Amino acid sequence: MSKIYITDTTLRDGSHTVSHKFSPEDVKKIASSLDAAGIDIIEVGHGDGLTGSTINYGFSPYNDFELVRAAASVVKNSKLAVLLIPGIGTVEDLERAQDCGANAVRVATHVTEADVAAQHVRAAKKMGLFTVGFLMMAHMASVERVLEEAKKFESYGADIVYCTDSAGAMLPVDVRDKISTLVQNLSIPVGHHSHNNLGLAIGNSLAAIESGATYIDGSLSGLGAGSGNTSTDTLVAVMKKMNYDINADLYKTMDASTNALIPVLESKGLKTNTNLDAMILGYAGCYSSFLLHSRRAAERFNVDVRDIIIELGNRKAVGGQEDWIIEVASDLSKLKNK
Amino acid sequence: MSKIYITDTTLRDGSHTVSHKFSPEDVKKIASSLDAAGIDIIEVGHGDGLTGSTINYGFSPYNDFELVRAAASVVKNSKLAVLLIPGIGTVEDLERAQDCGANAVRVATHVTEADVAAQHVRAAKKMGLFTVGFLMMAHMASVERVLEEAKKFESYGADIVYCTDSAGAMLPVDVRDKISTLVQNLSIPVGHHSHNNLGLAIGNSLAAIESGATYIDGSLSGLGAGSGNTSTDTLVAVMKKMNYDINADLYKTMDASTNALIPVLESKGLKTNTNLDAMILGYAGCYSSFLLHSRRAAERFNVDVRDIIIELGNRKAVGGQEDWIIEVASDLSKLKNK
Numbered sequence: 125m126s127k128i129y130i131t132d133t134t135l136r137d138g139s140h141t142v143s144h145k146f147s148p149e150d151v152k153k154i155a156s157s158l159d160a161a162g163i164d165i166i167e168v169g170h171g172d173g174l175t176g177s178t179i180n181y182g183f184s185p186y187n188d189f190e191l192v193r194a195a196a197s198v199v200k201n202s203k204l205a206v207l208l209i210p211g212i213g214t215v216e217d218l219e220r221a222q223d224c225g226a227n228a229v230r231v232a233t234h235v236t237e238a239d240v241a242a243q244h245v246r247a248a249k250k251m252g253l254f255t256v257g258f259l260m261m262a263h264m265a266s267v268e269r270v271l272e273e274a275k276k277f278e279s280y281g282a283d284i285v286y287c288t289d290s291a292g293a294m295l296p297v298d299v300r301d302k303i304s305t306l307v308q309n310l311s312i313p314v315g316h317h318s319h320n321n322l323g324l325a326i327g328n329s330l331a332a333i334e335s336g337a338t339y340i341d342g343s344l345s346g347l348g349a350g351s352g353n354t355s356t357d358t359l360v361a362v363m364k365k366m367n368y369d370i371n372a373d374l375y376k377t378m379d380a381s382t383n384a385l386i387p388v389l390e391s392k393g394l395k396t397n398t399n400l401d402a403m404i405l406g407y408a409g410c411y412s413s414f415l416l417h418s419r420r421a422a423e424r425f426n427v428d429v430r431d432i433i434i435e436l437g438n439r440k441a442v443g444g445q446e447d448w449i450i451e452v453a454s455d456l457s458k459l460k461n462k
Numbered sequence: 463m464s465k466i467y468i469t470d471t472t473l474r475d476g477s478h479t480v481s482h483k484f485s486p487e488d489v490k491k492i493a494s495s496l497d498a499a500g501i502d503i504i505e506v507g508h509g510d511g512l513t514g515s516t517i518n519y520g521f522s523p524y525n526d527f528e529l530v531r532a533a534a535s536v537v538k539n540s541k542l543a544v545l546l547i548p549g550i551g552t553v554e555d556l557e558r559a560q561d562c563g564a565n566a567v568r569v570a571t572h573v574t575e576a577d578v579a580a581q582h583v584r585a586a587k588k589m590g591l592f593t594v595g596f597l598m599m600a601h602m603a604s605v606e607r608v609l610e611e612a613k614k615f616e617s618y619g620a621d622i623v624y625c626t627d628s629a630g631a632m633l634p635v636d637v638r639d640k641i642s643t644l645v646q647n648l649s650i651p652v653g654h655h656s657h658n659n660l661g662l663a664i665g666n667s668l669a670a671i672e673s674g675a676t677y678i679d680g681s682l683s684g685l686g687a688g689s690g691n692t693s694t695d696t697l698v699a700v701m702k703k704m705n706y707d708i709n710a711d712l713y714k715t716m717d718a719s720t721n722a723l724i725p726v727l728e729s730k731g732l733k734t735n736t737n738l739d740a741m742i743l744g745y746a747g748c749y750s751s752f753l754l755h756s757r758r759a760a761e762r763f764n765v766d767v768r769d770i771i772i773e774l775g776n777r778k779a780v781g782g783q784e785d786w787i788i789e790v791a792s793d794l795s796k797l798k799n800k
Binding site: 234261263264290291292293295296297319320321322323324325326327328330331346349350351354355358361362365366397399401402403405406407408409410411412437440442 | 633635689693740741743
């Protein structure tokens with residue numbers, strides 16, 4: 125089974141949600157958590173890409189280059205990507221982003237307009253950047269047209285190409301058709317980016333992977349405009365549950381939401397709709413009535429509540445077997461202190 | 463293509479979220495909106511079923527029978543269902559619920575314990591109720607075991623049987639395996655009930671339908687404990703977009719959330735995470751930047767903003783074509799006043 129690579133776009137697509145007000149300090153906090161969690165690619169910058177901070181797209185108090193520099197100062201293993209929309213950003217901007225520490229770029233165009241990206245992709249490759257062709261609003265074009273445009277990106281030298289559901293408008297059947305056609309007809313890997321407008325972000329991401337996509341996007345807690353992006357936390361949980369080969373660590377990804385993103389949002393008077401307790405219960409297949417007692421036992425035995433919940437799921441505990449919680453917590457504590 | 467029937471459980475499973483405090487007036491407001499929206503079955507009562515109001519399951523200030531009576535006083539076309547968990551509720555309770563106006567029952571057991579429901583299903587059928595066998599925590603049993611238990615429900619005389627993902631723990635592959643096995647081996651229709659813990663409620667509902675399920679559950683705005691149930695609003699939108707044959711009306715279902723559920727929740731200091739604006743943008747495949755101007759145009763031309771958004775999607779409007787909005791609104795207004 126192919127390895128699946130995750131790009132987290134909290135600090136780029138999620139930036140719309142905070143009106144492009146992630147500060148360099150915010151970026152450091154979130155990017156270092158994502159890096160620690162084993163996320164493969166971290167995208168940083170204005171929601172509309174390099175130098176998107178304008179009256180048209182929303183002013184940011186920080187320019188893209190200081191944000192990239194902040195991320196680069198903390199990221200050790202992940203690739204650090206910027207978004208470049210030809211017409212908004214330029215090759216010069218990209219060079220400057222590279223000077224600040226970016227080593228990857230997603231060159232994004234409307235799904236029918238890959239042509240405008242030819243020089244940008246070629247320049248990016250010449251600069252030695254990991255280069256992604258990013259076809260936005262992919263729901264608006266036919267399978268054949270998406271393939272035609274993707275082939276252009278391939279011919280310009282892109283390392284991978286994305287089928288991007290910018291409006292959250294694609295159905296699983298559409299994702300399967302487009303991704304499988306791209307996978308069958310391109311020699312470079314294929315990626316998918318979802319939004320959750322129709323509640324299908326995770327479902328479509330799985331459909332994409334099942335159809336051969338090996339790059340998938342998410343954002344912490346699903347941060348993003350409208351219904352948000354695919355939640356990176358949930359994506360990692362589901363992919364682990366399905367035994368996909370990924371680099372990301374589940375707990376550390378959840379911690380990136382809990383300990384980095386959420387405090388940053390709170391400092392701006394914002395919050396997420398995410399419920400990681402509910403997620404881990406689903407991941408474990410455990411009754412929600414076990415949560416409160418498991419929390420107490422976790423504290424008493426100094427173990428991670430998530431380990432308790434997952435072990436209760438493994439033991440197939442059902443309602444009425446709440447007495448198992450103490451036993452599980454005690455066992456975990458002994459294992460930990462061995 | 464088979465007709466797909468929707469059961470809305472806002473007033474039963476969603477009742478957990480309001481600590482079982484839906485009043486008879488709340489029930490009237492929400493049930494009448496669901497009925498007007500063409501929802502096939504409306505489930506009403508304590509979250510843990512008939513007479514669930516106890517210290518164990520959470521007290522309700524209202525008993526199930528007054529809630530059923532309230533719903534029955536306004537529902538004209540939908541079936542009106544109660545949940546009966548053998549061991550909590552009894553056949554006598556069911557008779558009383560029928561006297562109050564219920565004409566359907568879901569008899570629910572743990573996935574491995576259909577036996578305990580034999581007398582309840584037989585009694586329900588004898589009473590002339592539409593009778594559903596409801597196998598909870600279906601993720602905990604093998605495909606073979608789920609089939610074995612479902613066959614018991616069938617043998618007792620149940621009209622349909624549900625594979626219920628109570629913990630939101632099922633993956634699409636698991637849903638496909640179980641539902642297709644049930645569909646192939648039973649002579650009665652099969653239903654599916656999802657929770658959104660892993661972000662898969664809509665994706666799994668579609669997987670169930672693709673595997674032959676013809677009954678699907680939801681709740682308005684996805685109301686429900688933890689990550690909530692499948693959103694009925696989104697379910698209807700996605701099923702319409704996929705051209706499934708359903709009775710429900712999309713706008714009226716959305717209106718049931720907006721005009722009935724949300725005001726009721728607000729009166730209790732609660733709110734939902736739902737974003738129906740984002741949903742309709744995804745449904746239409748329309749840029750989110752069109753929303754604000756479409757709202758203004760809808761007001762000016764006295765047309766439904768959703769019609770504008772959907773028509774912009776049909777015309778494949780892209781960013782920069784915001785001038786189309788006035789044209790579309792004006793066209794819709796002329797059509798309306800013809």
